[in-house]
Amino acid sequence: MSLPQPVRGTHDLLPEDFARHAHVQATAREMAARFGYAEMATPIFEFTEVFARTMGESSDVVSKEMYSFESRSGESMTLRPEYTAGICRAFISNGLQQNVPFKVFAAGPMFRYERPQKGRQRQFHQIDVECIGAAEAKADIEVIAIGASILGALGVMQDCSLEINTLGDQESRQAYRTALVEYFSAHKSSLSKDSLERLERNPLRILDSKDKDDRVLVEKAPLFNDYLNSYSSDFFAEVLEGLSLLGIDYSLNRRLVRGLDYYTHTAFEFVTTALGAQGAVIAGGRYDGLIETLGGKPTPGIGWAGGIERLAMLIGDVPASIRPIAIIPVGDAAESVAAKLAHRLRQDGHSIEMAFKGNVGKRMKRANKLNARAAVLIGEDELARNVCTLRDLDQGEQSEVALSDISAALGALS
RNA sequence: GCGAGCGUAGCUCAGUUGGUUAGAGCGCCUGACUGUGACUCAGGAGGUCGGGGGUUCAAGACCCCUCGCCCGCCCCA
16 A cells, blocks of 8 residues: 555554553552552663663664664664663662662563564664662562562562572573583584574574474483572572562473573473464563673672563453543534533543534444443423433433532532 | 465445446535534545556457466465
8 A cells, every 4th residue: 555654663642542551650669669660761872872871782682673873963863672680780870789779661662673573673662671670689689579570470480480589699600601502513414503603692582492302412402400500490499489589480490591692590481372473572681791781880789571562462341441521512502601610620520522513313333332321412392490410321311400509410420 | 485365435335247327334524503512414525446558440358468366375473
């Protein structure tokens, strides 16, 4: 068609979609607040460096998925592909190290140049929770608990499962990485093409390969467990214990790794099988080295991001929006009285719908279509006696109400 | 970025081996019902068949390109 189209991978949020979207966001915001996480926001674009340094130059997101552009001043800017880096940058920029643990909730659009698919768009929206400045396993537990609580509040927990793993601290991870490279290098001939590349870029990700031959190799690969130092394994054990204490079910997934360089220790994903290949609805982990990478003082942190579109696809019907009251003037003489009445009732807090034109029949039809709770009719009959006809559209009954009492009468409707 | 499938009214879809003015259901508009919705009935509007090119006497159907959606891979939320 030659009609204008939205850019590939972007979507309009028409009112019905928006309602689902908003419901996910509002539910998450409210639940985060219960845990003491206040909402904040950072700019939608940052200096490219912020993402390149934190996420890792070799990550797919940085190397081929960022929407980067040169500003008029000649500096490289990037539309944010995720929230964590920006929040950490804000943490540093605003000198918030005195406010730790810094607990925040955020939500907004993200941008990645990917091949669109169901649950994967170029502009998508995330909810995000971060806890910066806490090295304790209790922080990991809390952050995961927020995620589980949100999924519970959205009524989708039964469709999701929590997978969790540890990536250890720098020392453990480095030792394991070396062992993996050594192992896989000895079996290069049976590695898939993708995994050969992973061997160079991020060997841990070979563990997550879906290739059959890779999987055979992975079966016999060195186990991370054997390379975790005692701090790392104790830390992970504490996290798991804390989850059990709260009754949060999880399954250990030793192959769960992250594509972004900044993760350490705890890595987790709430996954679903209901969305095809894009199964992760909430995912995150600990990022103890990130703040330092950005130039801040060494500060631990943990957080996660959730895909709003993915969650919106999982939830059932969203709570119905407020039902309006339709004001229907009958005849020209009533128009101005009705307009004033509508205005007054809105000031009183009622949701009022008044059509711009049409006879009673049309306006009633419109009221019905808008799911109005009731209709208020005012014609010459009513005008003469200072009353109006209040019709309950659910019950199909109507009665006369004095104009002075109408606000209260509407308030009494369920 | 790689491979597969699909694009026909606002929506969900029919459209026989290429053959005259492209159909249905739902929705929308109008009327029956000029002060009363949901039901019913009767009319009506709305398509350059995603776009461009090609083959043919003839293309919505076949071929090429392109755009978009979608499935898997990749990656991730």
